[in-house]
Amino acid sequence: MPVELAAIVGLTGLLTLTLLSLVVSRLQLRRARGRVAELESELVGSTGSRSRRVTGMAVKAVVETATRVREGGISGLLVSSIEDITRWVTEDRATILRNAAPDGTVTIFFSDIEDSTLHNERLGDDEWVRLLGDHDRIVREQIRRHRGHVVKTQGDGFMVVFRGPVDGVRAAIDIQRRLDSLTASELRHTQVKDRIGLHVGAVVARGGDYFGRNVAMAARVAGHAAGGQVVVSDDLRRCLGEVADSDLEFDLEPGPRTDLKGLSGVHQLWWVRCA
Template sequence: MSVLEMVLATAVVLLTAALGGCLLALRRSRAQVVRLEATQQRTAPRSPKALRVAGRAARVVAQSAAHVREHGVTSLVTSSIEDLTRWAAESRAAIAEVTAPDGTVTVLFSDIEGSTELNVRLGDRAWVGLLAEHDKLARAVIARRRGRVVKSQGDGFMVVFRHPADALRAGWEIHRGLASARGRLRSTPISVRIGVHRGVVVARDGDFFGRNVALAARVAAQAGGGETLVSDELREALLDSTEFVFSEPREATLKGFAGPQTLWLVDEVVDDHEEDARSRRPRLSRPRRG
């Protein structure tokens, strides 16, 4: 039995039990309404409004009970099962868009170093303007590197990528873009902390959850301004690549995770702009000699 089938089977059992309780409550409510109606008829025969209210309540209870008797419990749980199935399908589709062939998703977290102090120093209006410039730059880089912004967290982002290399290049380009920016970002320089990890995740309602998401956030918290830190798992995925240079490993204790974790600082990323430019140039055929 697959995980989805187990989830649906469990949901059916729970919903059936809950609906059984609802049916029992409906029967009791109907009996109470009937007794109330009889009491009102004896004690307040001159109150037609009360009788009408009681009558409507009795009819609602009776109609609900009749629907269950006619169509059975299955008719009531069908819509819920359909909702669960649709939710599972949507979750699989959301994950599939950013899942690597090995079934993992690369998760990147970023935030601005010293954002609270900077906000206090600049004031809200100037801070919002600076934040808008930061967001514009970061989103452009993320889109170019085929990332998907899951959510903005005030002064940072949670982003998912299909390939680890795209996430590392995005982080590198965000650092470089902020360092060379103009306008507000030049008059008020800022730096971001970035953490990247990869693993299996759970998706729901456009968000991503799971221990690997939490670990990526913890890795980002260990980074300093202008740094991109990656987990040992992510570095292992890029060991065969010559595009990335990592510095000496760091040992860190991450909240909620047992034992020390090995983290790696991205020290250099080989620029691929020139290589891309060469690949886009048309190849010219040599003239034939007559």
């Protein structure tokens, strides 16, 4: 076979393989988009904005598939099956649905012990660890009572989510009351005071953890609480405004209007006072 003819045949074969690969990639992406549509139709009519958020996560899965094409070529897409995408979406959807309100939002709670380093220094490591165990049991007991879900703990701090803001605020109040009522002998002769902040909003769930702007917002709100205080965001205050006053055992007092690190704008905070 002449060299020129062999070159033409080789080029034709290469073009054919490239076209086949492109067809396969289109089919994979089409199937992913089809799965997005299925998830959307599955949730429409029952959870409103929650449906849009879950669909958004499915879209993210499609985007990740496209990213694999860019980074690993067609072979990177072929090793990513539609079953992987479906599993990713389903796992995170289940996490959000389990802990979210009907509108798809969660109430995010952060707490830690005021002056924990000073307590540790005074008590010593061994006694401090035992005090943390006592403290954690008290906090977890109230979280369970109010149907909260502990996302994670770090040292003396808790991150918790609740389905509704009323449950979250009630848990915070009961934690503060319980800690305040302890005698000196019940908690290693140390007066422990928690700082607690809450915010409500949509989040992204991944691997059992929660992420997003609203998580950062809740952490910043908690940073403005002093020991023994419960502080909430203006968004959470508005949600509580939709609940009948007779169903609440607490009042809200206007707190400072302040900047929150890393978040744009000025934010109104509120102090929780027991009625």
